[in-house]
Amino acid sequence: MPANDLRLLIIQPTHYKAPTDRTLFKTKRRQMVPLALPYLAALTPPEWKVTLLDEQLEDIDFDAPVDVVALTAWTLHSYRAYDIAKEFRKRGVKVIMGGPHVYFNAEEAAEHVDAVGVGEAEPIWKEMLEDAAANRLKSIYRATPLKELNGLPAPRYDLLDLKKFGPFRTFAVQSSRGCPFVCDFCSERFYLGGRYRWRPVDEMVNELKLIKNRGSHFFFGESNFGGKKSRAMELMEGLVPLGIRWSTLWSSNLCLDKEFLDLARKSGVMHVNIGIESIDKDILDGMRKGWNKASRYHEMFENLRQRDISYSLNFIFGFDDEDHDIYRATISFLEEHKVPAAYFNILTPTKGTALFNRMEKAGRIINAPEIDRWPGQICQIWPKNCSPKEMEARIQWMYKKFYSMRSIFKRLPFPPRTRSDMSSWILDLTERRMAFSSTGNNDFDIY
Ligand code: SF4
Secondary structure, eight states: OOTTOEEEEEEEOOOEEETTEEEEOOOSOOSEEOSHHHHHHHHSOTTEEEEEEETTTSOOOTTSOOSEEEEEOOGGGHHHHHHHHHHHHHTTOEEEEESHHHHHOHHHHHTTSSEEEESOSTTTHHHHHHHHHTTOOOSEEEOOOOSOOTTOOOOOGGGSOGGGGOTTOEEEEOSEESOSOOOTTOOHHHHTTSSOEEOOHHHHHHHHHHHTTTOSEEEEOSSOTTSSHHHHHHHHHHHGGGTOEEEEEOOGGGGGOHHHHHHHHHTTEEEEEEEEEOSOHHHHHHTTOTTSOGGGHHHHHHHHHHTTOEEEEEEEEOOTTOOTTHHHHHHHHHHHTTOSEEEEEEOOOOTTSHHHHHHHHTTOBSOGGGTTOSSSOOOOBOOSSSOHHHHHHHHHHHHHHHTSHHHHHHHSOSSOOSHHHHHHHHHHHHHHHHHTSTTOSOOOOOO
16 A cells, blocks of 8 residues: 555445345435434544545445545444445455444444444554555454543544535534433443543634634533533533533433523524433333333423424334333324424334343344334334334334324424524424324434
8 A cells, every 4th residue: 555645535335225125325415413423424534535425415425546545324224324335445455444333243344344443443443454455454443432532633624625514504513522321222432432521612612613603503412411410510500601402312300400401502502402202101111111200201292392302312212011001092192282293203223232132032032133224213022012023113103293293283383483493303204204204213323
């Protein structure tokens, strides 16, 4: 490989539409400007000439003159990532791979690429590139999680063609990693480095100031923006003078904290996604999420509404102790409380979780290697109270019911009066389109 003239192509693969439809999921534009690509570019030493490629938006030229290809993938994109690797390796190009998928599937990925980077990129990225250049790649590089998130470089958005991301583009950024909670079904806390850590406020604010030249909408793509309240408050104080608009995910307990919500509103929050998971207290206790207070959901929603903060709720279905009427009861609950947006998920045992181990031991996983590989809500377990197909049908029913025009008019103010009303209408009409499409409903905007 020629020294001082090293060409690195970093690809975020798209995914195939279905096991029976191997066409690629493509869009002309995306709303979310991804973080992984420009951040990996920022970590790359200057002797490399870096090109970034988001395959959802652009096609890959397999004959492009490159020395190393790096793939960053979720499990949804893994099959496509392996096919991309095969094409480049056929042409003698070294391929390395990282991202959430390989955290639990390193050995599998190592069969398809020259080297796999497991865990956070910072401790291993430079070494992997040096080894690739020197033709001495090891099969697997395992990162020790960072103790602190100080001094991280600013993402290289200058390497992306931002025209492809639409006029209201939202920049994915990250101010923390990990989560202080330990929900039974959640794998994020493993591949995001375990312990909850956060970036210094001044570094985060300076980074946002730089990005602001390119757009002023941000998505804090992290497990729990408010995992440490005092630090989140400090950050939000720093956001106030920036005059930005932002959205994120945070835990339900913060919706009962008026001081937190007031500052969030003042600092420009537009939308928050909350994993409330169930309206049933016993189900919440069973998933180690008893701190979601079902008896106080109404109060939470009112607190958000009074501050004109748009929100969406995540639900999970498929638990053994579920009442057979939980689906209908949840829709009634959401309509009664005029909840702007919601996502309905089937309980899925992701590798590495306690849930996976229990389900596997009980022989209740249908096909473990296929978990999370395809878009849409696919039942991967043998539910206790119905068949997998019935479970999928119930979730589809919920989406269609919740995003029917009848339900939307029941839940959202018409005409929209506030900024939050408007964003809820846009979100619901987008979700409605997906709910009634044939390809399922979780083609989420990856970051
Ligand atoms: S609060 Fe969210 S991110 Fe944290 S462990 Fe639970 S599900 Fe995972």
